[in-house]
Amino acid sequence: MNAITIKDVAKAAGVSSATASRVLSGHPATSPASRAKVEAAAKELGFVPNAQARSLRSTKTDTIALLISDVRNPYFSDLAHAVEQQAHAEGIMTFIGNANEDSAQQDDFLAAMLSRRVDGLIMVPQGLGEDAERPSGMLQRLIASGTPVVFVDRSLAGVQVPSITASSTEALNEAIATLKHLGHEKIAFIGGPDHASTARERHRAFDAALEANGLDIDESLHFAGDFKAGSGARGARWLLDHPAAPTAVVIADAPMAIGALTVWREAGVAIGQELSVITFDEVDAMLMHDPPISTISHDLSGMGRAAVAALTAVMAGQSPEPEEFISHFTQRESLSRARTGAAKMEGTPTHES
Amino acid sequence: MNAITIKDVAKAAGVSSATASRVLSGHPATSPASRAKVEAAAKELGFVPNAQARSLRSTKTDTIALLISDVRNPYFSDLAHAVEQQAHAEGIMTFIGNANEDSAQQDDFLAAMLSRRVDGLIMVPQGLGEDAERPSGMLQRLIASGTPVVFVDRSLAGVQVPSITASSTEALNEAIATLKHLGHEKIAFIGGPDHASTARERHRAFDAALEANGLDIDESLHFAGDFKAGSGARGARWLLDHPAAPTAVVIADAPMAIGALTVWREAGVAIGQELSVITFDEVDAMLMHDPPISTISHDLSGMGRAAVAALTAVMAGQSPEPEEFISHFTQRESLSRARTGAAKMEGTPTHES
């Protein structure tokens, strides 16, 4: 075990532990002479300061925690990467935790973080199962404890925490306008789970975009998924069986889109011809698909940077304004003109399940 | 800030801090009476033990760190998920760190971990840039310090650390045999960066499989990528321009495959007809592709579990044997009979770049 303490270094350097500490932690009041001796000794012995003891005394850890809801979702791993890179640039360590879309695991991580006295926390918040907007007791305590917290991607209605979120309104308006222009009127929506504020926001923005474009809102064209591939596959089958035979679909995240596109491939649906597809999250796989899928993308690295900036502001005692990023719509060949003409009135059965 | 210490709890409960400590850390020698009082007081005050101080005293943190080389690679995020779930089941917290395929960032994380006295570390090791197999000084110190370490996925030749790795030999033998059976003789390989032991292992196993199946080893059919999508795209273009016009290709990971398949789609290459494709890593996107791509997959959750098991063994003072997982080949419609006949002797130009 590593038993080399600052005392060992001090002894080897022939100075007091106080002087050694000052040298090693960059305190100005040190003579070049002792600085040289201490540094040499520390290097010689391979001294590594004990962060536990250090932060026990100085109540600073230079560490933040990042809690995401699903490591395996590329959306969040991109976000994690962005946060981690920005924090790294500012000399801050990031611990990444995975809530696994489970509020119990979220609480475990929060407890561990609180107990480990990280300087701050960036998290994708999660309400309790049924009561989507109510923060868990653990989360309440975390906030009450005064630990700097920033929400990213999602927010919790009643909770006063600076949040970095994304608005899909503009992008969806553009997307729906494009679809309408191509003659689509029956547009399905495969959405996320209600407990995620992003899922609700996307759903709301979708309805608003329909309305803004003079299309009817038809809740029977909405499928409630859970942001994971399996539910996307279920949504795809649901769409194929749908009596209204929608000609276009918007999918609320990439894993669901991949699940859905797999089902449609198996069913022989010609994407872009028979069915126009738009998905949230611009992942590489969407460009690999033939035809490439139109996407609504977020500025993940911007959001990551903003989250770190907001957190450092909170740590400095300020109250940063919530920030909202605008999503971006990119049209690709997965869209084409809807089949039109009189036949539509009969309800052309185009898809077989 | 959270200033509630065990003393506050003790005072509120009307006992000494020692008794409070015993109750809160589950020590047997406590009376039901004081247990009740202390627990009530702790809950009342919202007491959260300071892990820093606790582990400063007890030198145990119930925390391990997991260092992966790229959070955004689904292979590693799946692995992270597996490790994290297994550790969670054993009551151990996992901190995930991202080396970003950069040995300097790896060192930063190692230093932070060492200094923070985690109980153990599971890592995907990375040699220094040029000298792939030489561990960095930081890594050497980490190991020398006695901190329990386990390598997963990759290993470092000279370094004596228990490693959980995967063997592609069997899967590649099967894959190459299948290709040969379909008439393929010019099989290209888009490999990973030499600094990753997995990249070297896959390359070796590929060559061995060719040999075992009586095919020539032709190094000009090997393209050196870096496990990222961009290099896969470059590899795809390289293949299209290759004078030997290979009829099949094996790609060493999913991101490169996605990059490559995107280029081939743009170039109008009929996958499965003109070019047979096999890739490492069975990610959902490969099943979405039309036709679905044949894969060589690893038992990531098995490897994750094994890594945690090996680490707990090391922490218990044992020396677990290295473990090697067998990869699995799954044939899908991305393979078909090679174009045969006399025309081949002319070097049929099938691809245009």
Next chain:
DNA sequence: TTGTATGCGTTATCAT
């Protein structure tokens, strides 16, 4: 069973 006292490794305070 409980309380008192000490130490974990470091930094901050106060002298010098």
Next chain:
DNA sequence: ATGATAACGCATACAA
């Protein structure tokens, strides 16, 4: 500029 010493929050050896 440096050294002696207290203090951070907790767990434990020892005494009661």
